[in-house]
Amino acid sequence: MAGDLDFYFDFSSPYGYFAAMRIDALAAKYRRKVNWTPILLGAVFKVSGSMPLTMIPLKGEYALHDFLRSARFHGIPFRQPATFPIATQSAARAMVWLQQTVGAEPAIAFAKAAYQAYFVDGIDIGDPANLQHLAEKQGLDAAAMLEGLNSAPIKEQLKNNVERALQNKVFGSPYVIVDGEPFWGFDRFDQLESFLMNGSI
Amino acid sequence: MAGDLDFYFDFSSPYGYFAAMRIDALAAKYRRKVNWTPILLGAVFKVSGSMPLTMIPLKGEYALHDFLRSARFHGIPFRQPATFPIATQSAARAMVWLQQTVGAEPAIAFAKAAYQAYFVDGIDIGDPANLQHLAEKQGLDAAAMLEGLNSAPIKEQLKNNVERALQNKVFGSPYVIVDGEPFWGFDRFDQLESFLMNGSI
Numbered sequence: 001m002a003g004d005l006d007f008y009f010d011f012s013s014p015y016g017y018f019a020a021m022r023i024d025a026l027a028a029k030y031r032r033k034v035n036w037t038p039i040l041l042g043a044v045f046k047v048s049g050s051m052p053l054t055m056i057p058l059k060g061e062y063a064l065h066d067f068l069r070s071a072r073f074h075g076i077p078f079r080q081p082a083t084f085p086i087a088t089q090s091a092a093r094a095m096v097w098l099q100q101t102v103g104a105e106p107a108i109a110f111a112k113a114a115y116q117a118y119f120v121d122g123i124d125i126g127d128p129a130n131l132q133h134l135a136e137k138q139g140l141d142a143a144a145m146l147e148g149l150n151s152a153p154i155k156e157q158l159k160n161n162v163e164r165a166l167q168n169k170v171f172g173s174p175y176v177i178v179d180g181e182p183f184w185g186f187d188r189f190d191q192l193e194s195f196l197m198n199g200s201i
Numbered sequence: 202m203a204g205d206l207d208f209y210f211d212f213s214s215p216y217g218y219f220a221a222m223r224i225d226a227l228a229a230k231y232r233r234k235v236n237w238t239p240i241l242l243g244a245v246f247k248v249s250g251s252m253p254l255t256m257i258p259l260k261g262e263y264a265l266h267d268f269l270r271s272a273r274f275h276g277i278p279f280r281q282p283a284t285f286p287i288a289t290q291s292a293a294r295a296m297v298w299l300q301q302t303v304g305a306e307p308a309i310a311f312a313k314a315a316y317q318a319y320f321v322d323g324i325d326i327g328d329p330a331n332l333q334h335l336a337e338k339q340g341l342d343a344a345a346m347l348e349g350l351n352s353a354p355i356k357e358q359l360k361n362n363v364e365r366a367l368q369n370k371v372f373g374s375p376y377v378i379v380d381g382e383p384f385w386g387f388d389r390f391d392q393l394e395s396f397l398m399n400g401s402i
Contacts, residue, residue, distance in 0.1 A: 047259065057372075058370050059249055059372045065383070066389075069392060070392070073402050169259050170259075184267070
């Protein structure tokens with residue numbers, strides 16, 4: 001018990017972005033660590049037979065409204081990006097490369113910056129050139145990152161992330177597993193906090 | 202503004218049951234009325250291309266866990282019924298008949314009793330004989346209700362409920378619309394309360 005929070009997310013997921021803005025503070029409050037694990041929802045949706053929220057009739061329109069309202073409700077800056085959803089292989093691989101090359105902390109800082117670039121500033125983080133620019137702003141070796149994210153070991157690691165997610169029955173973003181207990185969605189962070197506080201619900 | 206809460210729900214929906222246990226008290230706190238509108242999710246899912254949660258790979262298993270945990274978290278008695286989901290035409294028509302024949306208040310009391318019978322006592326409320334027994338316990342004219350729920354005008358009214366729901370872009374249960382603002386899911390009752398308190402989010 002008292003294990004780490006395994007945090008699975010896709011860089012194109014608004015609720016994943018909300019979770020990313022809050023999960024480190026939540027975990028720190030209960031002296032837990034967070035394992036940030038970028039995944040590709042597209043690969044996961046193939047198994048669960050799902051699709052991006054905004055493409056589902058009726059639910060899609062509501063979702064666009066809910067993203068904005070949930071952001072206001074929780075006090076998180078948010079603008080719906082013009083291009084949505086986007087392919088997030090490059091962003092996820094960039095984070096994986098940073099995790100392996102410079103460590104968890106700068107990789108997490110980069111992930112937060114990438115999420116904010118996309119969901120606040122409307123920058124298309126599906127474009128490697130924009131990821132490069134972000135890495136430069138973070139003082140990272142952007143050229144090495146760009147080269148690294150296309151390497152076979154990094155592609156392999158991201159595939160492993162997705163496989164591990166599926167083995168753990170992850171079907172959406174954000175998805176948190178702690179001490180074997182799964183929490184899907186930013187709207188379960190209240191239950192997640194209760195679990196961290198009391199060790200059970 | 203300051204209009205009623207239009208509350209759409211299906212009698213086979215666990216989150217609809219949670220909402221049914223709480224919506225009247227929430228509305229009363231902000232001096233609002235609730236229009237209880239039973240619908241058939243099956244008809245709605247045909248439009249949104251969705252299906253019962255528990256039938257979706259991965260998500261289904263999680264949902265069964267989430268029903269129980271959410272019930273504990275919110276302090277609402279709940280047991281997963283052995284037969285799930287069930288056809289809810291009869292229960293919905295029974296409520297519509299009561300609404301038209303004896304008024305909103307006893308119809309709502311019956312709806313709550315039906316939800317509790319299903320989600321606490323495991324009684325199959327898809328079976329008209331069980332609805333009859335429930336009506337008897339509520340001191341209602343159970344024989345008249347059983348006959349009435351198969352009448353053409355009652356079937357027509359339930360169809361109208363579903364059509365109105367679709368016109369209002371309802372795609373799930375529970376779904377609340379107040380002052381033009383839509384809230385899907387019991388997990389948006391925190392935002393619903395904020396909206397009722399402040400008139401906006």
